[in-house]
Amino acid sequence: MEIISGVFLIIGGLFYALGGLGIFRMPDTFDRIQAGTKATTLGAFSILIGVAFMFPSWSLKLFLIALFIVLSNPIGSSALAKATYRSFGGPSNVERDDLKEFLGGTKDVD
């Protein structure tokens, strides 16, 4: 049990570190949202599973935390991405931009 839990905890820590590295290295805001807020989601899951293996009686509460993260995180990052596009426009390095016709045109109206 202890070994499984340890493996999950270390994987979780690894994904946290990678998420931080991603948010530091990526060139524009949208890619940072991609790398940052979601690599850390898997990191959080992994740590929750690791703790659940050590203390099985906590698993209901841990499950509740995982549920909150999985429900709130994507909504938050979607709202953030939309707000970023509306206020600062699309990034300069995109290779395809289907969103421009929709949001770019209505930027001044709101």
Place this chain on the structure above:
Amino acid sequence: MKYVATFLVLFGSYLLLAGITLEEVIVGAIVSLVLSVIISNMVSYNIDAKFPLRLALFIVMYVPVFLIELIKSNVNIALRVINPSLPIHPGFVKVKTALTGDFQKLLLANSITLTPGTLSVDIDGEYLYIHTVDVTTADAKASKIGAKFERIIGVIFK
């Protein structure tokens, strides 16, 4: 129906957080009774009678696929981040969805956002606007991001 379902959800979450002792059960029942009356009158929502069936289908069909996708794409993004040359081709892709209900669309957008590499930015009627890290993949070229999830959600909410 609506009152009972709301009461059960509230009571269940209360007990989950507080633990099951006699005092907590009494207080929890009173609090969730009052809250379920208030919430049912103030907030407009509908309780789906087939919800338990859909939840079971959801857990059996959706969750395993979702977890596998989550791990696969997380490793994919992690490899891109570690790679010194940072191989990304970002872009926005417009995807048409056949799902109609609000909740189905929310579920689809959430699934797309939670698998790294794709991030749903906005929604306009039946079109989803998705930011993706790599527009050169086959999925992105064919505007078919999230097609796997869409199929499963369509089956669950038929």
Place this chain on the structure above:
Amino acid sequence: MITIIVFGLIGLGLLFALMRLIIGPTVADRVVSLDTFNVIVIGIIVMLSFVFERSLYLDIAIIYAILAFLETIVFARYLEGHYGNH
């Protein structure tokens, strides 16, 4: 031993996010790094409850998760309203 490694890795992630928070060229970058911070902090709270073996700390993690979501939404609305109108 394992907890030390895990806390080290989490700290590394926190450090990178903090660097982005400091140098981030626009407000949006800072808010994104703050959002990452929140998820990392939830992990730290869970790890602390693991180390001290107190399940009470998990309640704090739940409340923090809810508040972090509200914070992100409020910042997103602010960005949209403040910079989107002109």
